[in-house]
Amino acid sequence: MTAARPRIGVLALQGDVREHLTALRSVGADAIPVRRESELADLDGLVIPGGESTTIVKLAQHFDLLEPLRKRISDGLPTYGSCAGMILLADRIVGGAVDQETFGGIDMTVRRNAFGRQIESFEEPVNVEGVAGGPVTAVFIRAPWVEDVGGGAEVLARVTSGPAAGRVVGIRQGHLLATSFHPELTGDARVHGYFVDMVRNVLGKSAEVPTTKSEDSAVTARTGR
Known part of the structure; x- marks a missing residue:
């Protein structure tokens, strides 16, 4: 897939799969649902949607996806997780189920269900660093927050009131991005656009890798030039 229209999968085990697919397509990605290991191979990026983090892990185990997902993420596949997806990208969790597993990758500690129960869901404008055009409407539904940020991670957004x-x-x-909130539910695809630009940047860097001297010699031998 070209950098202009990257191929981005949405993990389709549970959660807001359709909404993420729609948002990604609106910002120029070729978006597909992903349920099998074979579908991971050709991806340029991956979205892990909201839902219930322990259920997503159990389903990933059932479909033999847990270790393949961990490997692709650790190998550098650009990945964005929203809400439960943030929990699943965390290296550490508090308030989770006993022995709860994650895919990991971001050096952070996340508190599960930090904002309370479903009936305590709310919306708030949040400024996201790198996302132009003013605050995004952040929808928080049984959302986590980040309690501790490791040295390798960069904070992009904070709650501003309350x-x-x-x-x-x-x-x-x-190559990893995570939000506590659900941008896919608002019709505002700027966060998805930010992620797609991340993917394009990775693809662009891959395309710019120069040939080595031995590769140049091989081309000369084949072509005579």
């Missing part, structure tokens, strides 16, 4: 003011709700570490 009792949770200052809490980290957007974070990036290299």
